[in-house]
Amino acid sequence: MLNEKTVSHSVECGDCPIRHRAVCARCESDELERLEEIKYYRSFEAGQTVIWSGDRMDFVGSVVTGIATLTQTMEDGRTQMVGLLLPSDFVGRPGREGSAYDVVATTDLVMCCFRKKPFEALMERTPHIAHRLLEMTLDELDAAREWMLVLGRKTAREKIASLLTIIARRDASLKLQTPKGSMVFDLPLTREAMADYLGLTLETVSRQISALKRDGVISLQGKRHVTVPDFGRLLEEAGDDSDGGMLA
Amino acid sequence: MLNEKTVSHSVECGDCPIRHRAVCARCESDELERLEEIKYYRSFEAGQTVIWSGDRMDFVGSVVTGIATLTQTMEDGRTQMVGLLLPSDFVGRPGREGSAYDVVATTDLVMCCFRKKPFEALMERTPHIAHRLLEMTLDELDAAREWMLVLGRKTAREKIASLLTIIARRDASLKLQTPKGSMVFDLPLTREAMADYLGLTLETVSRQISALKRDGVISLQGKRHVTVPDFGRLLEEAGDDSDGGMLA
DNA sequence: AAAATTCTTTGACCCAGATCAAGTGCGCGA
DNA sequence: TCGCGCACTTGATCTGGGTCAAAGAATTTT
Missing domain, CATH: 1.10.10.10 (Winged helix-like DNA-binding domain superfamily/Winged helix DNA-binding domain)
Known part of the structure; x- marks a missing residue:
């Protein structure tokens, strides 16, 4: 019975057509089940703002379909995109209160969200997930620094x-x-x-x-x-x- | 006895005149003692390269005194600095093989290093430290994205x-x-x-x-x-x- | 189907910052 | 004390990309 569950749960959580990058290949059935319990979907239309910079953000999640962007804007309107979110990309800052950026849907967008508090609690109990998150954050950091070269010198x-x-x-x-x-x-x-x-x-x-x-x-x-x-x-x-x- | 140790170990590890940002206020004496066991100091002169991009990096650590920079260079010599390391800043990518950037001492520099393998092992066993690392990486990511606005739009x-x-x-x-x-x-x-x-x-x-x-x-x-x-x-x-x- | 709106292209001109080129001034070793 | 080298400043000129303007192409609204 336990074995059957372990096999039937793949890395793709439940009915998401993507592989959640927050979930690693080593994650086991009970962890995935806990994720199922706290997850929900949100849809946005092209052009809609998912969350404003500074706003309280009570979820983390992954893009399922569509594209979203992270942008920063100066008072005079100059804007800089600081991240591009494609399907399977992760959004959210575990341990942080609010969003640091505007998150905007540039196409119709579906996100698979996890409520933040329980997700953080799960992270505390589950080293796999905490590790995976560090991995992902390091990847994003590399991408951001790569982009600094593009912006500064190309x-x-x-x-x-x-x-x-x-x-x-x-x-x-x-x-x-x-x-x-x-x-x-x-x-x-x-x-x-x-x-x-x-x-x-x-x-x-x-x-x-x-x-x-x-x-x-x-x-x-x-x-x-x-x-x-x-x-x-x-x-x-x-x-x-x-x-x-x-x-x- | 246990109590005495807990008190006598402050967040500053051993004789470092800085607070290691990899170590959080909740870390306890035995964790700090294990850090002591795997730590060592390295000194560099102004202008010296700490590590080249792509090289195998077998340590992580903090800047104790002096300044170092992280830079990326294109084949034709165009250079972009992607990070500035001041005392207490952390260097290193737990879970990654090599350095992604050139790390260069711009002044005389002292670093407090931890051997990477045992540090990673300690991280596995110590959720505090893993969490602190995620915090720091998120801080660095925010700084990098802030800098993208500077580079792109200012x-x-x-x-x-x-x-x-x-x-x-x-x-x-x-x-x-x-x-x-x-x-x-x-x-x-x-x-x-x-x-x-x-x-x-x-x-x-x-x-x-x-x-x-x-x-x-x-x-x-x-x-x-x-x-x-x-x-x-x-x-x-x-x-x-x-x-x-x-x-x- | 016509009209309005939004996205994109192209042209003409301009300017912030790059490039090229002298200098200046300070620290250091002989 | 001299002079060499390095970090920095300043000037003259050039140019990549910005700004302003106009006109297509798509898409949506009426």
Whole structure:
């Protein structure tokens, strides 16, 4: 009976179509069951704000479908995106009261949330989950620092190429159909959102995308559907030597 | 006897003149004693590299005295500083093999290190320490994202002012002698290092510092010793609404 | 289907900050 | 005391990306 439960519970918690990154492969059935007890779903429409910076945040959770962004805004309206949340990404700051950023749905969004207090209690009792959370936070820290290099030292063209490589790498739809080095995916962001991520204006984003298209680095079907014939070439354009494990 | 040990061990581990941020106020004597067993000191001269990006890193630790930086470098030499390590700051990535960044001593530096394997083992057994590490990593993540706003959206003058507020807030020497809103501290970085932190050139850094001096926001004694007559004014110049708990 | 709204592209011009190039001043070893 | 080197400053000029403006393309509303 115990054995049966252990087997029937996979790492995917319950009915979520994603693998919760807060849950590790070593987590066992009773931990997953406790997670089931405190979880619930929330849906948002494109453009809706999930939570405002400074607001009390009484949940943590993962993106199930859709895209959300973390942004910071100055009083005069300048905004900087500091994080991009794709399906399976974790949101929330265990041990912290409020949100440090605005979290905004840029597409229709479904999140799988866990009530924060019981989640923290579960974390206290479950070293696996606490460890997994530290892992994830270290990953986010690496990503943030990588992005500091992009923001501080790369040219507009390199910035665009860097963003495209990140989206390409994370996009689920491409795992199958790549005829050797080529990639196809959809841009989940408007030109303005890309600009806010890259520290540019939307006009510059548009111009640089046109330039990459003109130079054959990418091609576009419509405004959002991107084809990358040679991913290695895109990496070069990004000024990025590492391939992030996608090639070779 | 147990009680005596608990009392005699303060949060400061052994003979370190700093409070290790990896150690929390709730840690008890036996945990601290195990830390004592695996700790050792390392000294570096100004300019020396503590560890290269990608190298195997078999320790974690805290800065005791001096300043170190975390930097990323592109193949063509463009450099971005992604972290500034002041006394008590933690270095190291529990659970990770190598260093993701170059760590460089910018002044003479003393670090208190713990051998990584036993530290990780201690972490496994000691939820306090694992929790403290998650706290610290979340702090670093907040700092990195705050810096993304600086890099992506602030002007050169605002960038300089932002850096000065950060250094001023962390500088130990000023806790005492502030005649109401004023601050005195030493710049621990060369103009070039500041430029690498801010995504600017050293010439622009120099010019903007001169401009802030001309406008009475700061004054300099020598090249490095800074006086800020009105910290609130400096915060305005940084485009920063929050005071980070230093005022009011 | 026409109209309104939103997203995107492209052009013309401008400016903050980069680049190139001298200097200045201080500390340190001979 | 000299002079060498390094950190810093300042000037002149250039340019990548911002700003302002206008006009497509999509999508939604009426």
